[in-house]
Amino acid sequence: MGWLPGYAALVTGGGAGIGRAVTERFVAEGASVTVFGRDKSQLDEVVAVAPDRIHAVTGDVRDSGRLYTAVAETVERFGKLDTLVANAGVWDYQRQLTRLGAAELDAAFDEIFAVNVKGCLLAAEAAWRELVKSRGSIVMTLSNASFHVNGGGPLYTASKHACLGLMRELAYELAPKVRVNGVACGGMNTDLRGPEALALGDRSISASFAKKRPDAPALVPLHDSSTDPRDFTGPYVLLAAREQSGPITGHAISVDGGIGVRGFAHAAGGDHL
Numbered sequence: 001m002g003w004l005p006g007y008a009a010l011v012t013g014g015g016a017g018i019g020r021a022v023t024e025r026f027v028a029e030g031a032s033v034t035v036f037g038r039d040k041s042q043l044d045e046v047v048a049v050a051p052d053r054i055h056a057v058t059g060d061v062r063d064s065g066r067l068y069t070a071v072a073e074t075v076e077r078f079g080k081l082d083t084l085v086a087n088a089g090v091w092d093y094q095r096q097l098t099r100l101g102a103a104e105l106d107a108a109f110d111e112i113f114a115v116n117v118k119g120c121l122l123a124a125e126a127a128w129r130e131l132v133k134s135r136g137s138i139v140m141t142l143s144n145a146s147f148h149v150n151g152g153g154p155l156y157t158a159s160k161h162a163c164l165g166l167m168r169e170l171a172y173e174l175a176p177k178v179r180v181n182g183v184a185c186g187g188m189n190t191d192l193r194g195p196e197a198l199a200l201g202d203r204s205i206s207a208s209f210a211k212k213r214p215d216a217p218a219l220v221p222l223h224d225s226s227t228d229p230r231d232f233t234g235p236y237v238l239l240a241a242r243e244q245s246g247p248i249t250g251h252a253i254s255v256d257g258g259i260g261v262r263g264f265a266h267a268a269g270g271d272h273l
């Protein structure tokens with residue numbers, strides 16, 4: 001028996017990266033999952049992993065109607081909705097303010113906030129009625145950029161700080177029946193893309209990981225910790241499982257190799273051990 005026996009979940013951005021890893025982990029823990037995303041071929045690949053327990057709905061998180069369809073099809077196929085993982089997002093490739101023209105800034109703000117922030121809010125709006133019925137929960141994918149600078153540029157950092165505030169506000173508004181928490185991920189080797197508005201829609205963060213030199217200085221205390229998204233899925237399971245985290249709401253678990261305890265001269269104080 002896993003930690004999510006008989007659970008039904010909906011994962012936005014479930015076709016790749018951490019969303020796909022969470023989906024496969026939830027299935028291994030006993031759940032059924034609807035994956036929602038805009039790339040049908042990615043979703044089909046995920047469904048093939050466990051066709052009896054994974055269902056796909058194509059759509060964009062900026063489209064409330066498709067999110068309503070995803071919730072309705074989850075209930076139709078799996079009987080209920082216990083967990084919404086609000087996860088789909090785009091990155092700004094750390095583009096600094098001084099490298100953005102006014103028109104680019106205007107368009108990229110609208111796109112990044114619409115996907116990263118409004119996308120979570122619309123998904124929560126589509127899902128809350130079913131989550132009240134199941135006494136379920138929402139788990140949002142946050143970021144080290146929800147707490148710290150330079151994980152993105154101003155657009156991404158502001159959007160992920162906004163997601164932290166959204167998580168906390170919804171935790172208040174949906175209590176006591178629905179818990180709302182977040183997982184603040186650090187760098188993961190995924191297919192994370194940039195905004196079309198900056199012509200970064202085809203760029204993948206995986207290229208930055210491929211370029212990283214093995215002798216590059218450590219950035220975080222746990223500098224030898226994994227960047228494989230599968231190794232970030234544990235907190236999602238914990239926060240989804242009412243039996244494991246029933247009293248937890250309004251909380252973000254950081255899974256970032258210890259950014260908050262990074263040293264000034266050296267990232268880790270125990271390199272000599």
Ligand SMILES: NC(=O)c1ccc[n+]([C@@H]2O[C@H](COP(=O)([O-])OP(=O)(O)OC[C@H]3O[C@@H](n4cnc5c(N)ncnc54)[C@H](O)[C@@H]3O)[C@@H](O)[C@H]2O)c1
Pocket residue numbers: 012013014015016017018019036037038039042059060061062087088089090091115119141142143144184185186187188189190191192193205
């Ligand atoms: N990769 C990292 O280093 C990292 C670090 C911290 C937080 N995150 C966050 O993790 C989340 C998932 O990103 P990932 O790294 O797994 O990237 P990914 O690109 O591998 O996966 C994201 C998925 O979401 C889908 N998607 C993107 N925009 C969408 C939209 N508008 N509507 C529907 N689906 C959409 C993509 O097609 C893809 O399937 C994002 O919120 C990101 O900000 C990533």
